[in-house]
Amino acid sequence: MFRPKHHWQPAEHQRHAVAGTLPGGQRNRDGESVEALCQRTVSTAGRTELDWLWPTCPDCLQAAERLNGVPS
Structure with missing residues (x-):
């Protein structure tokens, strides 16, 4: 079974990838600073279902x- 090496996190009006699971x-705490893969x-953010639509x-x-x- 595939297990990703990252998780997605709504932050600053986009869904960002963060290393680790x-x-x-x-979930990350609301307002917590995280280093995104970008x-x-x-x-x-991420306290509402709408945040996941960013x-x-x-x-x-x-x-x-x-x-x-x-592969790309």
């Missing part, structure tokens, strides 16, 4: 694909 049901430090950060998507060995 979180145990099931856990090399930006972002302040997390667009995906294209730089994070490319970095997540590389991290997980997805």
Whole structure:
């Protein structure tokens, strides 16, 4: 079974990828600063279902694909 080496986190009006996984049901704290795979430090959000509808950060998507060995 494939297990990604990252997790997605709504932050600053985009969905960013963050290295590492979180145990099931856990999430980053609201307002926590995390280093996204796009090399930006972002302040997390994600307390509403609408936050997950934000667009995906294209730089994070490319970095997540590389991290997980997805061919381009």
